[in-house]
Amino acid sequence: MLTEALRGKLLLLVQYNSNVQANRAARFSDRASTVQKTFPVPVTPIEQFTLDNGLRVVLNEDHSVPVVSIAVYYDVGSRNEREGRTGFAHLFEHMMFQGSENVPKAAHFQYISNAGGTMNGTTSSERTNYFETLPANQLPLALWLESDRMRSLSVTQENLDNQREAVKEEKRLRYDNQPYVNGFLRLFEMSFKNQANAHSTIGSMEDLDAATVEDIREFFRIYYAPNNAVLSIAGDFDREVTEGLVRKYFATIPRQPKPPPVDVDEPYEVAQKHDTFLDKLAPVPAFALGWKIRPRRTPEFFALSLASNLLFEGESARLYQKLVKGEESVVQIQGGIDERRGPSGLFIVVIPKPDCDGAQIRESILKEINDLASAGPSAEEMEKLRNNLFNGAVRSRQSSIFRAQQLAEFALYDNDPGLFNTDLQNYLEVTAAQIRDAVARYLATDNRVLLEIVPAPPEVAAAPAAPQTSGEPKQPTAPPPQVPPAPSSPVAVQESKL
Numbered sequence: 001m002l003t004e005a006l007r008g009k010l011l012l013l014v015q016y017n018s019n020v021q022a023n024r025a026a027r028f029s030d031r032a033s034t035v036q037k038t039f040p041v042p043v044t045p046i047e048q049f050t051l052d053n054g055l056r057v058v059l060n061e062d063h064s065v066p067v068v069s070i071a072v073y074y075d076v077g078s079r080n081e082r083e084g085r086t087g088f089a090h091l092f093e094h095m096m097f098q099g100s101e102n103v104p105k106a107a108h109f110q111y112i113s114n115a116g117g118t119m120n121g122t123t124s125s126e127r128t129n130y131f132e133t134l135p136a137n138q139l140p141l142a143l144w145l146e147s148d149r150m151r152s153l154s155v156t157q158e159n160l161d162n163q164r165e166a167v168k169e170e171k172r173l174r175y176d177n178q179p180y181v182n183g184f185l186r187l188f189e190m191s192f193k194n195q196a197n198a199h200s201t202i203g204s205m206e207d208l209d210a211a212t213v214e215d216i217r218e219f220f221r222i223y224y225a226p227n228n229a230v231l232s233i234a235g236d237f238d239r240e241v242t243e244g245l246v247r248k249y250f251a252t253i254p255r256q257p258k259p260p261p262v263d264v265d266e267p268y269e270v271a272q273k274h275d276t277f278l279d280k281l282a283p284v285p286a287f288a289l290g291w292k293i294r295p296r297r298t299p300e301f302f303a304l305s306l307a308s309n310l311l312f313e314g315e316s317a318r319l320y321q322k323l324v325k326g327e328e329s330v331v332q333i334q335g336g337i338d339e340r341r342g343p344s345g346l347f348i349v350v351i352p353k354p355d356c357d358g359a360q361i362r363e364s365i366l367k368e369i370n371d372l373a374s375a376g377p378s379a380e381e382m383e384k385l386r387n388n389l390f391n392g393a394v395r396s397r398q399s400s401i402f403r404a405q406q407l408a409e410f411a412l413y414d415n416d417p418g419l420f421n422t423d424l425q426n427y428l429e430v431t432a433a434q435i436r437d438a439v440a441r442y443l444a445t446d447n448r449v450l451l452e453i454v455p456a457p458p459e460v461a462a463a464p465a466a467p468q469t470s471g472e473p474k475q476p477t478a479p480p481p482q483v484p485p486a487p488s489s490p491v492a493v494q495e496s497k498l
Helices: 010-014 018-024 088-095 107-114 136-152 157-176 181-191 205-210 213-223 239-250 299-312 318-326 358-375 379-396 400-414 419-428 432-442 490-496
Strands: 047-050 056-061 067-074 118-123 128-135 229-235 274-279 286-293 330-338 344-352 449-455
Touching: 056 239, 056 400, 067 136, 067 400, 088 118, 088 128, 088 157, 088 213, 107 118, 107 136, 128 136, 128 400, 136 229, 136 239, 157 181, 157 205, 157 213, 181 274, 181 286, 181 344, 181 449, 229 239, 229 400, 286 299, 286 358, 299 318, 299 330, 299 344, 299 358, 299 379, 299 419, 299 432, 318 330, 318 358, 344 358, 358 432, 379 419, 400 419
Parallel strands: 056 229, 274 449
Antiparallel strands: 047 056, 067 128, 067 229, 118 128, 286 344, 286 449, 330 344
């Protein structure tokens, strides 16, 4: 099962929502008189309704391809974890595949695969999501599977112990055994002062060790309730039949009290401006620069999102042209925006060539930022960004899973899935002057983070890998064809609820 955890690629270290990045390839133009102002981006039809238990349902009916995608977004991420109990949201990304009342352990994968589908789940600071794409006639199976684990997830000591070890193994494999990754986790701690923002989704292994079954059951009860979730369906389905299926499988799941509110307020200043991390696996030095920026969907965020495209998105970006093509001083330069409902982050990560000075490279980066802050984007850059934006908008909408995920996200974060059709205009209306001013205020400043990663000296030896116990000895066979059963009676539901 894939997650949004860092996978050794520096771009993923900043944990920004990759699903939104396709919508942000670049934007608009100041040249009102010479650049086309409209483009026939197809309007996506959207319908929505809410069940009595609070589950919000968003539908996008499209019969162009005989497939259907389902996304379930829960309003729980690392931001919701309290101190001393971090890593729970990511743990549940694993726990949700460990079986429920009518689905055996790990059978969710098999049912989807045997039906010709694909599926996954991811965790971020903002949410946890689960999604499937299947042949259109398999929609009942997907809805049954998602409803059964929302209703009756199997939270046992055995499953907790098993998945706690799975998370530890993931950390060993994708964090502890990868160069640079653990170092770059410091970026969040250096950028944010609020604990809700500062800790990573992988969380603390000590916190996971201290977790009890009662802790996990309570976390599930509070956050994995229908009134804390959005279900979106995009693709080839019949509207009336689908609403009937949703009500059949989800309507009797009891709602829960509203989760406690989350305080993500941050002061303007970063928490720590400079730090050095000794990395026993790093072959060469590296560094990262980070800035704390405004929350998603604010005017400054729109402008800085476009500025990020100008600076480091693609081979035509300013920093790529300057450092890779021009000075030939870096092995790799990447960047991204960690998009959040609260204060967000913008990061640039760099691996210099062995014979090149990191300080000099940083001067080149900051000079390029200062140039953008003083002169703003050129007319040619604005036109390129606008063209890329339209291209990305059209291409991304061809994917049913993209539509399902984006609709769920807008519904969960903004209570308005219709933003899928209108949010593009927010980027198109940003001017070159607004980009210039946002860069001057938020990036061309010493209120930034510098993290230097230095190869550890030889005496800091890597610890040997801990021996691992063998996995499940009995591999289950493929299940028989599944016919989703009718949901249990309301009384049975209450009795089976954790």
